[in-house]
Amino acid sequence: MRELKKIPNRVTFFRLFLIPILWVLAVLNLPKAFAVVLGIAGLTDALDGYLARRLRQTSEFGIWFDSFADNIISASSIFWIWLLLPRFLFDNLIVISAVLGLFLLNLIIGFLRYHKMVQYHLYSDKAASVLLYIFCVHALLFEPNQILFYVTAMVLAICQAEEIAMTLTHKKMQKNRATILD
Numbered sequence: 001m002r003e004l005k006k007i008p009n010r011v012t013f014f015r016l017f018l019i020p021i022l023w024v025l026a027v028l029n030l031p032k033a034f035a036v037v038l039g040i041a042g043l044t045d046a047l048d049g050y051l052a053r054r055l056r057q058t059s060e061f062g063i064w065f066d067s068f069a070d071n072i073i074s075a076s077s078i079f080w081i082w083l084l085l086p087r088f089l090f091d092n093l094i095v096i097s098a099v100l101g102l103f104l105l106n107l108i109i110g111f112l113r114y115h116k117m118v119q120y121h122l123y124s125d126k127a128a129s130v131l132l133y134i135f136c137v138h139a140l141l142f143e144p145n146q147i148l149f150y151v152t153a154m155v156l157a158i159c160q161a162e163e164i165a166m167t168l169t170h171k172k173m174q175k176n177r178a179t180i181l182d
Contacts, residue, residue, distance in 0.1 A: 003061040008052035012062070015044040015069045019076065026083040034084060035140035041073065042133030049121070067119040070129065074103060077136070088144045095153050102160035109164055114173050120166060123179055124159035131155050 003009055018041045025034040048066055052058045078100055081089050089096060110118030131152040138145060166180050167173070 003059060003065075006052075006057045006059070006062065007055060008048045008057050009059075009062050009065055011044050011048040011051060012065050012069050015041050015048070016072070018044075019069075019072055022080065023076070026080045029084065031084045031140040034080070035137045038133065038140070039137045042129070042137070045070065045073075045129055045133070063119050063121065064117075066121075067117060071107070071117065074132075077132070081136075085139060085144060088139065092149065095150070099153050099156045099160070102157055102164070106160045106163050106167070109167050110173075113167050116173075118163055118167055118173060120163050120173075120177070122159065122162060122166075122177065124155065124162050128152070128156045128159040 004013060018037055022034060022037055022041070025037060045066075048062075052062050078089075078096065081096070106118060110116070131148075135145070135148050135152045138148065162180050166177070169180075
């Protein structure tokens with residue numbers, strides 16, 4: 001496919017390639033190696049969008065592909081935390097469940113409204129992704145920081161709420177808005 005020849009989409013593809021490696025590392029209970037690979041995945045998440053804009057290689061496929069990779073990593077994260085930080089998961093089950101519930105609600109509302117996965121690239125999305133990668137890498141290399149966790153959970157919840165509000169208030173998905181206020 002021609003779209004996969006574009007450098008930003010190759011970077012996204014590399015992130016998708018890392019997901020099975022992350023699963024193996026999580027199942028084998030190798031938290032430090034997992035943290036390094038997850039950190040690399042986080043860098044590719046930031047890099048693909050930057051390269052797409054810089055190289056003028058943005059596309060509908062690229063937006064979808066990036067969101068697809070992000071959603072697989074997001075959905076996998078709860079299981080990775082369960083495998084690698086089970087005590088932390090159980091100690092914070094209410095907060096994690098609430099954020100996961102908002103994520104799932106966002107996906108369901110998007111599918112019902114637009115008949116496809118929502119693909120927003122809001123500032124809140126970027127902040128939530130950065131914080132989630134930082135929290136997870138730090139938690140696995142050192143130990144979970146409860147304050148960083150709560151800040152990350154709060155930003156994730158705000159991000160999901162903003163996306164749900166956008167989906168409910170716009171007849172057509174507007175992918176490249178910075179905030180709901182645009």
